[in-house]
Amino acid sequence: MSRAGRPRVHEHLSRAAIAEAGLSIIDEDGVEALTMRSLAGRLGVGTMTLYRYVPDRDSLIKDIVESLLTEVDTNADSQETWDQSLRRTAYSLRAMTLRHPRAFELVAAAPVSEPPVLDYARRVALMHVDQSVPDEDFVKIWSVADAYLTGFMIMLAHAVMRARPAATGEGPEDADDLSAGLAGAVSEEAFGAGLNVVIEGLQATVMGDSKRSPNDC
């Protein structure tokens, strides 16, 4: 309204809007299809216009990873036990991966000790402050759980991409006993079972069986 003349800024543009458009390109056609040119084309602006909002492609990727990780439920709930909170986050991470299978490789590749992923770890840590989990135990729990979850999501993402290829084809190739077995290894049941393995292992090894009632065993 108040702004006069031709050089009107792109008011609909922002770092967040650019990251969102970038993510949708990845969701549709994969990470390799996200170029500064394709992104600018989708937003209807010149390529160089993007550089007024984002320093370079790497930091755009960082924005997208951050956006993906904020989709994961890490709300604290002191009513829950630590393993219940962990399960909730794990299932939410799985839902995010199912929503963005082609983008998950970016999350897996992001350095774990830098802002986007580190902030996520911090949020997870905050879930456990009111659950009588000592800080050093949390590190043990999370490092094992995070490793398992990251590895699982990589496999899940691949399986989903095989099942429903992108516009630009990536189709499946072979299938035998073991590969079929490993494909089933990313089902929801298998995920729940794997999560149980990790949590039971953590309870036995790290948490000293504090959850067991006296008459167990």
Add this chain to the structure above:
Amino acid sequence: MSRAGRPRVHEHLSRAAIAEAGLSIIDEDGVEALTMRSLAGRLGVGTMTLYRYVPDRDSLIKDIVESLLTEVDTNADSQETWDQSLRRTAYSLRAMTLRHPRAFELVAAAPVSEPPVLDYARRVALMHVDQSVPDEDFVKIWSVADAYLTGFMIMLAHAVMRARPAATGEGPEDADDLSAGLAGAVSEEAFGAGLNVVIEGLQATVMGDSKRSPNDC
């Protein structure tokens, strides 16, 4: 000797030799430094000469992943219990990751149900045929263990690259309590502890405690 004229073939060249040279470029300067041009330069041949041995860059990458996975000890030993064999493979995988931290991302990104990684899974499966592990239990064991190991190695690889940056700098940036804690989460002890968590969880959940002696508990 017997070959006459100028157009002598590059007898030192082969798919394997090209993959080896490619891996050494990655080890030194990272995956992004491996280009068909840089690789040809290192081998002292024209760029296009590589295409007489390798169809394209993607299959070169596949060759490198295959080479990395054959470095991992998957020799069968029917004297061992299943968890001992699993530990041996796990530690060997860790050693490979320490040797090639900059290359591990390729292993993590390789599709689990296609030749290089699938063959590796097959070799691991063969380790357990004489260890009275039912086939369906093996799939449960390996899918959890593989997910954990892949996730752990990604973190380890990142930690090593932070500690000793490439020729082309990648240096560390910040460090506080949690990030320091997570850094310690990739130590050899932490790896052993994490592996114990997974194996104990598997014994309790999948293997039905068959390893426990009667007077336990």
Add this chain to the structure above:
DNA sequence: ACCTGAACACCGTTCAAGT
């Protein structure tokens, strides 16, 4: 002042020209 096209230094790969 704000925006962006042309240009630069790279890629992987095709194809035709070298010997």
Add this chain to the structure above:
DNA sequence: ACCTGAACACCGTTCAAGT
């Protein structure tokens, strides 16, 4: 026949020119 340089269609990004 065997090898490979020039060229093409892309990248991300710099910089100077548009309005």
